[in-house]
Amino acid sequence: MPPRISPPSKAITSILRCKRSSSLRLRQYATIVAAPQVSYAQLNRTAPPTAKFPKTQPPSYKPPEFRKSQLLRQYASLLRSTPLMLVFQHNNLKSVEWTGIRRELNKALRKVDETRAKAGHVEGNVGEGVKIQIIQTGIFISALKIVEFYKPETNKSPSDPTDPASPSSATVPELTHTLSEAAHQATMKKTHALMPLLVGPLAVLTFPTVSPQHLKAALSILSPIPGQFPAPSRKANPGYHDLPVQTGLQKLLLLGARVEGQVFDIEGTKWVGSIEGGVDGLRGQLVNMLQSLGAGLTSTLEGSAKSLYFTVEGRRTMLEDEAKGGSGGAPKES
Template identity: 50%
Template sequence: MPPRLHLRSLGQLAELQIYARPHLCGRCSYATASATVPAPTDSQIHSSRSLSQHYPPSQPPSHRDPKYRKSQRIRSYVSLLQTTPLIILFQHNSLKAVEWTGIRRELTSALRKLDAQLLAQGKTQEELIGEYVKLQVIKTTMFEPALRIAEYYKPEQQGPALTHALSESAYQAIKPQKGVHPLSPLLTGSLAILTFPTVSPQYIKTAFSILAPQAPIFAAPPRRLNPSLYELPVQEGLKKLMLLGARIDGEVFDRDGTRWVGGINGGIDGLRAQLVGMLQGFGAGLTQTLESAGRSIWFTMESRRNMLEEEQQGGKADAAEQPAKTE
């Protein structure tokens, strides 16, 4: 009978590996193969200065083990949230691969047509963003903590090695904020995001005409102009997409607010014009309010002054008549 081979599990093999830097705990720290060094003490763990000396800048200590795919996904989501001014959320219900392919194809085609149209109108190549608009599926369990890190984590001056998205300080900062963000109730189930490098109502309108058509503002292209849009896989996939809301320049918009931004005429110039009009209207209303308040105070004081003068004149008349009565 041949001898038995005692195979070790992956966990046992991991314990036998020699790391250049020890883990702070079972979940944290980068590791490289080299000679072992003593583990840091508790005082070193809580001291940012000793930590920055113990770990090189290329291998900072982490609360989440960076070897795992989930940790890297959180880092990518944080970077996306910090650099993308416009993110639109969609809920999708078990779309098939062929349906996703058709939807992305039609979205890319519509955005390229818009780029060509704007280029013919005199826009520069730098102002065209169609190729940078992306539709991607997200993991909500990873996107939600990444959103809290991007919104609520304001790192102190501890050095770049200790304030990254996976650091212990980031974890402790966002832990009390769970479920606080206005988008948190939406981050459940199957979600997809549409990202824009700039806030452009024209591109939003074009994207909605494909992903969330609604006449008359976001009417879908007619069949004679775009027959591929009406193919069965594309239409079946679009039925499973539902607009939820958006995050625009750090502010949360519901479905109606997102459509309002996409329906602004004139693109970004129209958006600026509406903003200026709103500010001017606010200033005029404030001026009118202050003027009416000033007029009200003036009328009140004037009526009071007239009453006092009448009382004084009546008192003098009574005093002049009093001696004549006594005689």
């Protein structure tokens, strides 16, 4: 009786033979190869710890679904991204007044952007990034403290989970995000110089860059001072003199500023706003100062040599005169 299973075709047999031979060879050495080819380092390495949470949702100190927690994150990112921030107190402004003020502010900033674009600056529209927003003071304080005092990069613990020295019980590397418990513990008892300012109803005006020109425009709208930051005239900008805008501005009170992490009072803010020509102007001033310094230095260095020369020269002429006088005066005496 012929076998029921027909023999495989030639091509298939060749493939099968190939495979079988390799698998046979493996099977031959299997008992020898499997165990001892693990290196010493590999043996000591613990398995990387398993995360018990999704990567996008690390556990937080306060429940992350609360509005507070999300506001904290929002404020922290705002504070990290804005180098120039003005703090205002708003005393019961109505919504009409807010819209009017925002409109006038945007108008003024757009004008600055246009003049800068004409002058050939290509930094994009800084004015569009300038926002005035009302903040929750308590949450803003803790966000400020986290941004200022909590620097997780600097004190990162070296307990790498794949490091043999780290205990196998260390499951999760320390979390360092804004909402983490580490951030909370590190900043809980700190005090910041801006903290006394952050009481009562507050609004902050944030700039994406330190631009004195934009600051000047904003100050001339929000807290005009006749000489330094003149408010737009009625002819130039009639919208600014609308009743809602004016009544709103009366109730808006500039308190201070935070520039590049430093706290400024009103005088300091005015000074920053009054820097002529912005950062470029400052650079020009610095170059001028250095040049004059160089000139002064050369003159100082020259000075001593010159004075020496003059002294020596004076002495020489004196000696010559003496010699002349001596030669001239000696005969008289004798």
